[in-house]
Amino acid sequence: xxxxxxxxSELKREWLVVDAENMVLGRLATEVALxxxxxxxxxxxxxMDNGDFVVVVNADKIRVTGRKLDQKMYYHHSGYPGGLKxxxxxxxxxxxxxxxxxxxxxxxxxxxxxxxxxxxxxxxxVGSEHPHxxxxxxxxxx
Numbered sequence: 001x002x003x004x005x006x007x008x009s010e011l012k013r014e015w016l017v018v019d020a021e022n023m024v025l026g027r028l029a030t031e032v033a034l035x036x037x038x039x040x041x042x043x044x045x046x047x048m049d050n051g052d053f054v055v056v057v058n059a060d061k062i063r064v065t066g067r068k069l070d071q072k073m074y075y076h077h078s079g080y081p082g083g084l085k086x087x088x089x090x091x092x093x094x095x096x097x098x099x100x101x102x103x104x105x106x107x108x109x110x111x112x113x114x115x116x117x118x119x120x121x122x123x124x125x126v127g128s129e130h131p132h133x134x135x136x137x138x139x140x141x142x
Contacts, residue, residue, distance in 0.1 A: 006043045006050060014052045015137035017130070020101065021061040023142065029104035031142050032056065036118045037109065049114060055123045055130050055137055060097040064089065074103070098124040 016035060020028055038044050038051035064072070072089040092100050101124045109115035123132065 004043070006045055006048065008048075010043070011048075011050045013050075015055065015132060015135040016052050016140040017055045017057060017132075017137040018140050018142065019058055019128070020056050021058040023062055025062045025064050025100070025104055028056075028062065028142065029101070029108055031140075032101075032105050032122065033108035035140070036105070036121055047114070049117050049121075051118060051121065053121045053123070053132075053135070053137075054140075055125070055132050056098075056101055057125050057128050057130055059101045059124050060093065060126045062097070062101065069093070074100075098126055 018028065018032060032054050034040055035054050036051045038049070041050060043050065069090045070088055073086045074089070074092055075084060075086050077084050089100065102119070102122060105122055106115070106119050109118055123130065
């Protein structure tokens with residue numbers, strides 16, 4: 001018996017729309033990461049990108065539990081000495097809520113070249129409108 005490995009020509013990718021309104025950030029991110037990776041499909045292969053495209057709308061209306069709005073910090077470095085910048089989740093939600101969702105999903109993907117390919121299939125938008133109507137995305141209820 002041989003191990004089955006899907007071919008790139010056999011893959012069928014769907015477009016899914018997730019409404020993030022009143023959803024907990026971590027629970028949303030785990031489900032989106034699972035769909036991006038393709039683990040919900042029977043032909044999943046860990047070395048291949050066989051996941052779906054995911055469009056997240058209403059990213060500014062997500063919820064977080066506990067005191068994360070003030071305690072959770074986002075860090076980045078400018079590259080210069082003493083250039084470590086930090087912002088709280090509350091500040092990030094005020095300025096770039098789509099980046100909060102993108103980073104939460106990115107943290108749940110593997111840390112390799114495949115993850116950089118997978119994260120390109122994630123589209124996050126602040127409002128309820130998105131420019132991907134031509135792809136006929138299906139509503140994903142979580």
